[in-house]
Every structure is written in C-alpha cells, then in structure tokens.
Amino acid sequence: MNTAATTEDLSKISPQQARELFRDGLVVPTAGISLGYAQANLMIVPKDMAFDVLLFAQRNPKPCPILGVLDAGETSGPLLKGGDIRTDVPQYVVYENGVAIDTPTDITSYWRDDFVTFIIGCSFTFETALLEANLPVAHIAQGVNVPMYRTNVRCESAGKMGGPLVVSMRPMPANLVPDAVRITSRYPAVHGAPVHIGNPEELGITDINSPDFGDPVVIPEGQIPVFWACGVTPQAAVMESKPSIAIGHAPGHMLITDAKDSQYLVP
Amino acid sequence: MNTAATTEDLSKISPQQARELFRDGLVVPTAGISLGYAQANLMIVPKDMAFDVLLFAQRNPKPCPILGVLDAGETSGPLLKGGDIRTDVPQYVVYENGVAIDTPTDITSYWRDDFVTFIIGCSFTFETALLEANLPVAHIAQGVNVPMYRTNVRCESAGKMGGPLVVSMRPMPANLVPDAVRITSRYPAVHGAPVHIGNPEELGITDINSPDFGDPVVIPEGQIPVFWACGVTPQAAVMESKPSIAIGHAPGHMLITDAKDSQYLVP
Known part of the structure; x- marks a missing residue:
C-alpha cells in the first residue's frame, strides 16, 4: 500500500x-x-x-x-x-x-x-463538471477535505428520523456563481443546485473557518461562499x-x- | 352534483x-x-x-x-x-x-x-406542457381515458414487490416526436421522457387497439405510438x-x- x-x-x-x-x-x-x-x-x-x-x-x-x-x-x-x-x-x-x-x-x-x-x-460528482468548466474547487486545490456545516434549517422528518440540514461549502468568484448554479442544477441526483449563496450567518454558521465536519478552506479575497445540501445530513439525523x-x-x-x-x- | x-x-x-x-x-x-x-x-x-x-x-x-x-x-x-x-x-x-x-x-x-x-x-402533468406547445394529446381530443398497456419489460423488484412495466400511449405526428421527447424529459418527477417510440410489438403489445387499462384511441394515419412509463405499474406489481x-x-x-x-x- x-x-x-x-x-x-x-x-x-x-x-x-x-x-x-x-x-x-x-x-x-x-x-x-x-x-x-x-x-x-x-x-x-x-x-x-x-x-x-x-x-x-x-x-x-x-x-x-x-x-x-x-x-x-x-x-x-x-x-x-x-x-x-x-x-x-x-x-x-x-x-x-x-x-x-x-x-x-x-x-x-x-x-x-x-x-x-x-x-x-x-x-463530489458535480465537482468534475465544475472543474471541466474551469470553475475552482477550493478544497481540491488546497488538498483538504470539503468543509461541511450543520445548519439551523430543519429537514422534514420521517418516523424516527429527523435533524438539521448539513451543507458543504465551495467558495466561488462572484462572476462565476451563476455558472456554479447552472452547472450543478443539472445534477439533481447528487444534490443539484446550491441551497444558499452568501450570508452564512443566516444558516446559523457563526464561524466559516470552523466547519462541523471536514476541513476549513481558505476563502480567497472577494469570493462568495456557496452552500450545497450534503449527504452527511442522514448522519446528523441519526445523531438526533x-x-x-x-x-x-x-x-x-x-x-x-x-x-x-x-x-x-x-x- | x-x-x-x-x-x-x-x-x-x-x-x-x-x-x-x-x-x-x-x-x-x-x-x-x-x-x-x-x-x-x-x-x-x-x-x-x-x-x-x-x-x-x-x-x-x-x-x-x-x-x-x-x-x-x-x-x-x-x-x-x-x-x-x-x-x-x-x-x-x-x-x-x-x-x-x-x-x-x-x-x-x-x-x-x-x-x-x-x-x-x-x-397527465406533462400533458399541459404538450398542449401548450401545440402537440396533440389524442385521448383528451377524443374525450376518452388514456390507453395503458402491460408490457413484457420487467421492473426491478424490491422485497415482495415485482411486476411488469405498464406504459401509457400517446400517438404523435412523426415530425413532432422529437418535441414530445424534449418537452417531457423536462418532467422527470412525472415519468419524464418516453421509454419507447414506435414498434409496440417489441413491448409485447399485440393489439394497440386493446389496451389493458383505459380506452383505445384512434391513431391518426401516419402517427407514431409513443410510450411513457405509467403510474399504474405499482398496481400491476400488487397483482403479482x-x-x-x-x-x-x-x-x-x-x-x-x-x-x-x-x-x-x-x-
């Protein structure tokens, strides 16, 4: 190995x-x-x-x-x-x-x-499409795990399963945010379009540099944090x-x- | 009433x-x-x-x-x-x-x-979109129920549930078949694109005028039968x-x- x-x-x-x-x-x-x-x-x-x-x-x-x-x-x-x-x-x-x-x-x-x-x-599936369109994927460029955050948004519960929405974050240059939405919306089976763009406080994220899962990434000057729904969400529901x-x-x-x-x- | x-x-x-x-x-x-x-x-x-x-x-x-x-x-x-x-x-x-x-x-x-x-x-959801695009919907025009057929295509089974794919059929003029595909593919949550176009025999449909559910429709001269997956499928699985x-x-x-x-x- x-x-x-x-x-x-x-x-x-x-x-x-x-x-x-x-x-x-x-x-x-x-x-x-x-x-x-x-x-x-x-x-x-x-x-x-x-x-x-x-x-x-x-x-x-x-x-x-x-x-x-x-x-x-x-x-x-x-x-x-x-x-x-x-x-x-x-x-x-x-x-x-x-x-x-x-x-x-x-x-x-x-x-x-x-x-x-x-x-x-x-x-990660739509990251290939982002990279092919020359959009940056910060955590790949920085060689770290993607940052993920528990939010204050509640999922719809089902029987015993209920919990918060977990999101992943990729910073994007402001002029490429529309492309990030357009490209990822074509992959609904793998989280699709972002759920939130900018303003992390509104999701209950108080410190963008302290993700709940994964690693922090450096957000380049002027870039906007873009948030996608994350597949760690069912694990957060299991914790609850x-x-x-x-x-x-x-x-x-x-x-x-x-x-x-x-x-x-x-x- | x-x-x-x-x-x-x-x-x-x-x-x-x-x-x-x-x-x-x-x-x-x-x-x-x-x-x-x-x-x-x-x-x-x-x-x-x-x-x-x-x-x-x-x-x-x-x-x-x-x-x-x-x-x-x-x-x-x-x-x-x-x-x-x-x-x-x-x-x-x-x-x-x-x-x-x-x-x-x-x-x-x-x-x-x-x-x-x-x-x-x-x-029926995408029929609104078909009508708005001036595509014909034969069973609405003819005032009857949509024709539906049990096919020889097997669904993937799950536990006790298994059975044949059931399809609905709408005839389309040959030059409008591409539009019918394009328009309905944008509605994946309501059966989406057709599953089969032309050649009903290959689906095991021996008489297009004798649907297993619903009513027969008159297929205008030169039109092509277009088949969409149908929500009666789970009932066919229940029968099995x-x-x-x-x-x-x-x-x-x-x-x-x-x-x-x-x-x-x-x-």
Whole structure:
C-alpha cells in the first residue's frame, strides 16, 4: 500500500482499483479520486429502521438523493461490482444510540444480516463538471477535505428520523456563481443546485473557518461562499434520532461507485 | 352534483373544487381537469409492506416517481390540503391477495390505521406542457381515458414487490416526436421522457387497439405510438405480489393535487 499516494496520482484510477486500495487500508478523503465516477455517502441501518431512512430521503431529496439500496444483509450490488460495502470505503463511523463510538476502516465485525445499506449521491460528482468548466474547487486545490456545516434549517422528518440540514461549502468568484448554479442544477441526483449563496450567518454558521465536519478552506479575497445540501445530513439525523446502531462513512471518505457522473446529468 | 359536467367545463376548476366534486360522487377520468395542477397515482398498503413499495419506487423511478407519502393512518397532507385521501379520488380499486375485489368511489369502510399512502407522479402533468406547445394529446381530443398497456419489460423488484412495466400511449405526428421527447424529459418527477417510440410489438403489445387499462384511441394515419412509463405499474406489481390488501386509484381516475405542474419542471 502506498500511503504516500496523492490525490493527483489517484485521479485516474478505476473505481474498482480505488476500492481495492481502501480495502487494503488506505485512508484518505476521496475528493478528486477516480474523477468522472460518482462518489456516494453511506447510511447503514437495521431493517426495522429502513423505512424511516428511505422516507426521510424521499422527503429530503436535496441532501439525501438515493442512488441505490442494498437489501438486508447484502454487501455488494450493481454500484460496486465485485466490491464489499463492509471494507471498500476508506473510513466509517459507527453510531450507537446516536453517539459515534468508533471510526473503523472495516465494519465486518459490526455487520449484521438485517443491515440495509443506503447509497446516497455526493456533491463530489458535480465537482468534475465544475472543474471541466474551469470553475475552482477550493478544497481540491488546497488538498483538504470539503468543509461541511450543520445548519439551523430543519429537514422534514420521517418516523424516527429527523435533524438539521448539513451543507458543504465551495467558495466561488462572484462572476462565476451563476455558472456554479447552472452547472450543478443539472445534477439533481447528487444534490443539484446550491441551497444558499452568501450570508452564512443566516444558516446559523457563526464561524466559516470552523466547519462541523471536514476541513476549513481558505476563502480567497472577494469570493462568495456557496452552500450545497450534503449527504452527511442522514448522519446528523441519526445523531438526533438515536437508533440502537447505524453506520455511515467518515465525512469526505466516500464510496466510489462504478456509475459515471454523466449518468446523473439531466438535459 | 352536475354529472353532465364535461372535461372542458372542469379544466379551470381548482384542485380543491375537483376533489370536492369527486367526494360528492362524480366519477370521471381526470385528464384535462384542473389543468396546470399535478395529478397523481395512488398506492395504499399496510405499514408492513411500505418499505417494499417505497424501495420498488426508488428502483423504478420512471414508472413510480414518488411525490409524497402519508404516514401510517394519515388521510391528508400538503399535496391535498383540507382533503381526505379516502374520498377525494373519483374511483379506487381494492385488491385482496392481488385480485381486484371492488372499485368503490370511497374507501372509508376499508381504511385501517396502519395504511401508508404513496402519491405517485402522473403523466397527465406533462400533458399541459404538450398542449401548450401545440402537440396533440389524442385521448383528451377524443374525450376518452388514456390507453395503458402491460408490457413484457420487467421492473426491478424490491422485497415482495415485482411486476411488469405498464406504459401509457400517446400517438404523435412523426415530425413532432422529437418535441414530445424534449418537452417531457423536462418532467422527470412525472415519468419524464418516453421509454419507447414506435414498434409496440417489441413491448409485447399485440393489439394497440386493446389496451389493458383505459380506452383505445384512434391513431391518426401516419402517427407514431409513443410510450411513457405509467403510474399504474405499482398496481400491476400488487397483482403479482399479492399482499393481503392494497388500494390503488382506478386507472385514469387520479388524485388531483395542490402542486402545480411547473413545480416538477427541471431546467
């Protein structure tokens, strides 16, 4: 395993190769890896909680766009051919009663036959489109994890699942903000258009340099913070809703799927 | 109640007025009524079947685009403000063990507190857009219910839910088929682009004049049959999957919601 591998080295490897590296122990944020392939958030819950999670996603499609669901006990599927959901994500977070109790790189020891896996779209997908249009993606340029923030906006709840909207932030030059909206709105399956532009205070974000998840990025002079709904939202709901057990990905450490970003493009 | 009311008279009434008419006993196909407001398919199942239905919808978004879900026992919601899902649809179909046993105009006597209601997008929504673009909608012009066909295409199954894709058909002049694709593709939440154009035999449709649901339409000389995924699909799955009880709308007799068609338009 080459722990010195940089994101740049990894941008061209296949999703299968990326999953193998993670299976073998590489732990890095996945932004920029296997560019052109859809990355995904994870939410794994026991079957008796699955309807609430799926309904929560249906009611909050911007933060929780479902790309696929593995049936109870299934560990692989068409989005990760030949893969294993228990080992192929760089890092996981295990929640017991809403509290993160472990951040393993392999969840085989936690696995249960009644676990249902939700694979949820990730804004990393539209970053390829932003980069291709020559828009800046600060956290990739700065080599850090994307900054994510809990907001004061409440999601629509579903059964036991309820919580705040979590957003990711990418600063944009003011003259490119319209392009950022236009481009990302064409990817509704992976969070789509921004939910908020400028004025972080209104979202309850008091310090833009202290994200709740991920890393801070330097906001270049004159650039505007642009906020997109984030797939960490179901994890924030799990923290509030306190199911006996639930497993997510470590923020920024995504499942890299076999689906191409372009599959999620609308006309 | 004015049973002599024609579709034309009803095109301008509000969704609330339409629901009141149906509650009072009017039984008509709803195409063309309250133009500009989204119409919806219905699927009502006991809570223990709800995850399978929601997952079936997630896996088959073209025939089953979910617009809203009423929690177990709920009879109203934001899509039908002040309404009652048990009385406000012109006609229902009640299935026991997959067999249609009743087609009542009111399901109050069947209602149970564990019933979960799925409100599913309907292609009638994009008919407004087709008409505005001067494309013909044959069944409205001919004053009949839209023709719908069971196909030989299998949906992706989910738990106990599995069955054939059901399609609706609208003939189009050959030179307007591209416009029909372009316009309807902008409404992914209500079946979106067609799934098949021309060649009904390939879908297993042996007689275009004998639809499985709804009415036949006259296909004008030289026009091409264009097929869209249809919200009757979950009912076909219920017929195969045989849950103890399930309730749908009578094909073509939809819930008229308070949501505007334009809400479901993508850029």
